[in-house]
Amino acid sequence: MARIGVFVCHCGTNISATVDVKKVAEIAKGFPGVKFATDYRYMCSEPGQDLIQKMVKEHNLTRIVVAACSPSLHEKTFRTCTQNAGLNPYFFEMANIREQCSWVHDDREEATLKAIDIVKLATAKVGKNNPLQTTFIPVEKKVLIIGGGISGIQAAIDVAFNGFKAVIVEREPSIGGRMAMFDKTFPTLDCAACILTPKMVEVNQSDLIKLYTYSEVEEVSGYVGNFKVKIRRKARLVDENKCNGCGTCWQRCPVRLPSEFDMNLGKRKAIYVPFPQAVPNVPVIDQKHCLYINKKKCGICKKVCPFEAIDYEQEDEVIEEQFGAIIVATGFTMFDHSIYGEYGYGKYKNVTTGLHFERMLNSSGPTGGKIVRPSDGKEAKKVVFIQCVGSRDEARGMPYCSRLCCMYTAKQALLLKEHNPEAEAYVFYIDIRAAGKNYEEFVERVQDEYGATYLRGRVSKIFQRNGRLMVRGCDTLSGTQIEIDADLVVLATALIARPDAIKLAQMLHIPYDQNRLFTEAHPKLAPVETVTTGVFLTGACQSPKDIPDTVATASAASVKACGLLSHEKLPIDPQIARVDVEICSGCLACKEVCPFGAIEKEEIVDRVTQQKRWVAKVAPSLCNGCGACNTACRPGAIDLDGFTEEQIFGQIESLTADKGNER
Amino acid sequence: MKRLLKKEELNRLLLGLMKEYDVIAPIDEEGLILFRPVTKVEQVLWDYPNSLKPVKEFFLPPREVLFQFKRGKVQPANLSLKKRVIWGVRPCDARSLLLLDKVFLDSTQDVYYREKRKSTLLVGLSCNHPEKSCFCTSFASGPHHKEGMDLLIADLEEGIFLLESNSPEGEQLLKGRGKEVNKIDEKIRTKIKEKTERKIERKLKPSQFLERLTNGFDSSYWEKASRQCISCGICRYLCPTCHCFDIADEEGERVRFWDGCSFRNFTKMTSGENPRFGKRERFKQWYYHKFGYFKENHGVFLCVGCGRCLRNCPVKIDFSEVLQQLPAQAQTPAREG
Amino acid sequence: MLEQLRKKAKELLKNKEVEVIIGYQKSNNNSFTTPCFIESEDGVDRLTWDEHCVYNLSLYLKEVKGKVGIVAKGCDVKSIVALMQENQIDRDRIKIIALECQAQVDQEGQILEKCRTCQVHIPGMYDELVRSKTSPSKIESKESDKEYSVLEELEAKSTPERWQFWQRQFEKCIRCYACRQVCPLCYCSECISEKTAPQWILPSPSLKGNTTWNIVRAFHLAGRCIDCGECERVCPVNIPLRRLNKKMEKEIQTMFNYVPGLDSKKKPPLVDFRVDDPQEFIR
Structure with a gap:
């Protein structure tokens, strides 16, 4: 039987002005399992935390309830405190009697009654808490950067500066993005090319940065620390290793086409580099308009290339690489x-x-x-x-x-x-x-x-x-x-936002808003993070940004990514979904509703029938503990550690048991 | 004692009983024939095949509170019961109570069952129109048997009824009613009885069951026989002799309620082990209990041939055929499940 | 039709395309039929087909292993579709011998309620199709546009009246779980009603437990029930379960424009997560 200690915080007068904290503590003493209850001026202070540890020893307490502020503020503090007292950190529950009670009510009597109920709920839950262990996952020390505009370029440079590997995947034949098209930049009137090209060159020359231009991300699976990404490298029809960008081919190419880079105001050839400073300085053959590809005529470029770099037979290639973090820098249109x-x-x-x-x-x-x-x-x-x-x-x-x-x-x-x-x-x-x-x-x-x-x-x-x-x-x-x-x-x-932003968002399991702009985890406190751990945002794919802001978010995102990569392994919150395979019938409704792609199907051998069958499996590192799968599971095979059905039922029963009998 | 009563006299008898007893009789409740407490003679059905649910529900209720508890205080259930009469019980169902007595009264007495049994009189009604699914004659019973009843009413048709007591209480009820039974009446009765018995075409040979079951425990036959079964509880719950129950605590009450060996969780243990997980094992268990173990323990088969299992099976499994077709010789053992 | 059915079944067994065929055979219990499992060519003569083939045999698909043939009506095929959607059966190991069905009748010979508004006389998915030779006279007289007319009476009631109606129905429930057991979509290896920690549904047949059970089951079938009506057919105490499920079907159709069992590629709306969901909170 759990021995529960309840600690009611005054929070100065934040709570005690509206809630009779002494009464709350006094009544809590009568709740099932509660062996000790007291009130204190500031529970989060050092003496407050010492009090908890002291009482755990004195009263042999096994579970702790602190009635104070929101768990988002001090849950971590008290978990650590609980752990320091020699208990499992998850043998702790926070009863929020400030944001959810004292701050929103005036009537002292009513507020006190509500605080009592809130504490009652917490004690009913904590009694059924299971000891949970933090687990760890290894980290692949490489960052994927999707998009090679100024945003992606800056992010790659910063990641490399931190000593980690980065891979840029750029859809166009060259990196540079929109900024490469600009003439001068406001308000200083620097020449855009003059400040961009050195960075492009730096990216190209870095040993830590790999460029996949004319490539697209096709599939993302896995999770933070271990994303598995399929990248389609579209056929350039020019061998990047052989070509040295001499330009003979495009000078001789007979096909003249409007140049996309010049907004159709100028011309390019069917084999071309989009602009002179392109990185890599390797042309690409426009398969739609190339005479050889379409009519098997011409073939001049192949003939004139001194390095035999032209390969009309080249095909798209899909490669798979692992990454620890992903920075999304896909920009705008x-x-x-x-x-x-x-x-x-x-x-x-x-x-x-x-x-x-x-x-x-x-x-x-x-x-x-x-x-x-x-x-x-x-x-x-x-x-x-x-x-x-x-x-x-x-x-x-x-x-x-x-x-x-x-x-x-x-x-x-x-x-x-x-x-x-x-x-x-x-x-x-x-x-x-x-x-x-x-x-x-x-x-x-x-x-x-x-x-x-x-x-x-x-x-x-x-x-x-x-x-x-x-x-x-x-x-x-x-x-x-x-x-x-x-x-x-x-x-x-x-x-x-780019028209295909949604496709990418779904691939990465990141949310987007009604304008298809990617949504950050928190608009103020987590502006470059997303709700999918390990996926970060930079630049205009999130909202229109000018160059200084874009560069700033790129640096911020790379710091976040490098922060992850600086760990040998990453801790995972153990408050996640857990599948009871004995009960699971393998309908995988959970998989369909999981917003994080954290559930996959797994084949097991049934313990009783000894036959193979499918069941759901939770990837601990992907699961955010949102509980969507819980509600979708008909037989109740999925439970959420930290919020188990037993805990919730315990709470409901604690509130309704007596009241039910009164009716 | 035997007496001959006209319909009106029989109605008067029933009316009299209603004053003194709680009377339970078959009625038509929204299309279902069920035994229910009645207060009016007109409600009572006279000509009906048999009730959907057997009368075991009045002795072993689908849900019964054993005691109540609240915060450590226990409140025992009130066992005292007003004297009651169950009117219109068919011979098969009356006999089923004798079989249930063996379970609940023979060695350890179940007080909940005993008190209900003690305070109940059974007035039976012989069966003139058996159903195709009936096979009571195969199990030491018959459409005019009075076993287990206090009083049997035999319908001689044309509004005349022959009443026969089978206990002192039954005799008490008959005293001073109707007229003497003469030989012609007896003859008519025998004729009706024999005619009815002839109508029961379904004949089983129970004498072979025990041996066959003993030999056939591992037979692959069960795999095939159980294939159609959907593992619902209809046959178990509607069987007048099935008496398995579960006990649980529900909101301050300890209740016992019907359970059945067809359900997966019936034999599931706390450890997760389940000796009868497979459909084949669960299907088989029913036969082994009724025609094997019970016979060995109590000397009789746990079946009265009422045919409810046949009539109500959702997939029309012919339970009597399953037994009849059980091979006489042991067959290749199927895999252990 | 029967000849063709037997011929096709025989071929499947002969060519080893299936190891067993699940079909209907005459019952010796009465004039009705009973499900049968045929494993050899000479067994196919047992197969029968008439208006007493009420059973939805897809119920057995999950437990029969290996390559299996199944005789199926339009409504039964809908549940096969639903089972595929929910990863319960592998289409590759199943051969569907579909039968054009005009209507099925109950024990009294009355056309089943569901058949009156049937829109899948010819099944929507099959490997073999056996067509009816007789004119579709019965089909024409159907009231397929009155799909939800069966709900009208209940929908006209006030909420308390409706509650009272269902309370009276649930009071009868004996918790034999025939509804669950006969339902092809109630395939959970452990039903929520069997869960003891915590106990969602009181296990004994009390009004409270019965109400929870029947309502929870209706909710678990919402957006999934394909209206084979088997639960109502087998209920020994005549609870009009089809009305419950039909109501859910109607709601789902109104809200999501989705009818279960028609398209195995579609995701049932209640087990779908879309990033472009119009409702803010879900993202």
């Missing part, structure tokens, strides 16, 4: 503005987006740094920038603010003026959001020093008149409707 009739449904060539404009600004871009009208290639002098395209539009776009459009629009307006001081920049905005170091100053500068015209209001229509693009909008500050005949319109389109 741009909102498609063609749904907006007022902006011409994407019909007008001269209505472009911020990314198009970035490419035009870039001196090594398709226009050589000239701002032109895509329709005729003539210089654009009058440019209208429209902000919040798809952002802050619950009805047709995304409900959120994309956070960086205000800044990059300001930057682009500034750069426009730098490129051509004669040019005119008009910016339609709803609000200017420039909360960042030197951001507000930057926007001010664009208006005051560079003379960009900021108009607070929405554009109601873009249309063509006499071959000119007309932008009709209103300036709500002056209350006038205005029409601007623009050479070029630049839309600051929203940053949105």
